[in-house]
Amino acid sequence: xxxxxxxxRGIAFDLEGDLWIGQPGIGVxxxxxxxxxxxxxxIFSLWASGIWDxxxxxxxxxxxxxxxxGSLWRYDGINWTKFDQYNTPIPSTEVRSVAADNNSIxxxxxNGLxxxxxxxxNIYKTTNSGLPDDLIxxxxxxxxxxxxxxxxxxxxxxxxxxxxxxxxxxxxxPNNVVRDVAIDEQGNKWIGTDGGLAKFDGTNWxxxxxxNSGLPDNRITAITTDPEGR
Numbered sequence: 001x002x003x004x005x006x007x008x009r010g011i012a013f014d015l016e017g018d019l020w021i022g023q024p025g026i027g028v029x030x031x032x033x034x035x036x037x038x039x040x041x042x043i044f045s046l047w048a049s050g051i052w053d054x055x056x057x058x059x060x061x062x063x064x065x066x067x068x069x070g071s072l073w074r075y076d077g078i079n080w081t082k083f084d085q086y087n088t089p090i091p092s093t094e095v096r097s098v099a100a101d102n103n104s105i106x107x108x109x110x111n112g113l114x115x116x117x118x119x120x121x122n123i124y125k126t127t128n129s130g131l132p133d134d135l136i137x138x139x140x141x142x143x144x145x146x147x148x149x150x151x152x153x154x155x156x157x158x159x160x161x162x163x164x165x166x167x168x169x170x171x172x173x174p175n176n177v178v179r180d181v182a183i184d185e186q187g188n189k190w191i192g193t194d195g196g197l198a199k200f201d202g203t204n205w206x207x208x209x210x211x212n213s214g215l216p217d218n219r220i221t222a223i224t225t226d227p228e229g230r
Contacts, residue, residue: 010054014062022051028064039075053138057100065098065107072098072107089121090114091134099139099147106147108136113149130163131156140181148189150178155191172205173198174218182223192220 010022027040052067092111112125133153154167175195196209
């Protein structure tokens with residue numbers, strides 16, 4: 001596509017198999033396997049400049065997180081709906097991440113975590129939850145629908161009722177600044193930090209850095225796994 005750039009934030013496949021690609025400063029591109037469609041400022045107004053993450057919910061809605069312009073957008077295939085601090089309790093104008101489980105949308109911001117079930121909102125911060133820090137970089141949901149939340153003070157696991165925090169003092173994490181979490185087919189958690197990559201199998205930790213692996217840099221900002229779990 002002639003309008004794509006090398007700056008990409010957020011990639012997701014929807015329920016129809018279309019690929020959605022976030023393009024900061026341009027908008028959102030959709031590729032159906034043959035044709036490209038670009039959604040840009042005529043829909044998002046100024047917010048297209050800060051797209052950060054994309055998620056697809058169980059109903060097929062596409063959700064877009066915008067950092068820097070402070071909003072969350074939902075596209076149902078026909079209509080675009082904007083959620084921000086003016087019409088919701090989202091706790092920050094800096095929306096960094098979005099994830100969907102079977103019942104809710106989870107929104108990570110620079111000032112806490114929000115949950116939206118389609119009607120009601122819940123806000124989680126260090127003052128009312130087990131979050132170790134209010135800056136949320138990413139949210140990943142495992143097969144049991146536990147939320148793995150990357151923060152600047154470790155990674156938090158939230159079961160829906162209880163919190164567990166992993167940091168450098170109680171786990172094998174090489175650094176407390178956690179940027180992303182990915183989960184492979186075996187359920188291993190791969191955690192990217194500012195000090196290397198950690199693998200957690202539920203019991204044991206393995207750390208990969210520039211000193212013991214082929215990593216070119218210890219600052220890991222994004223992780224994914226392929227269908228073979230690699």
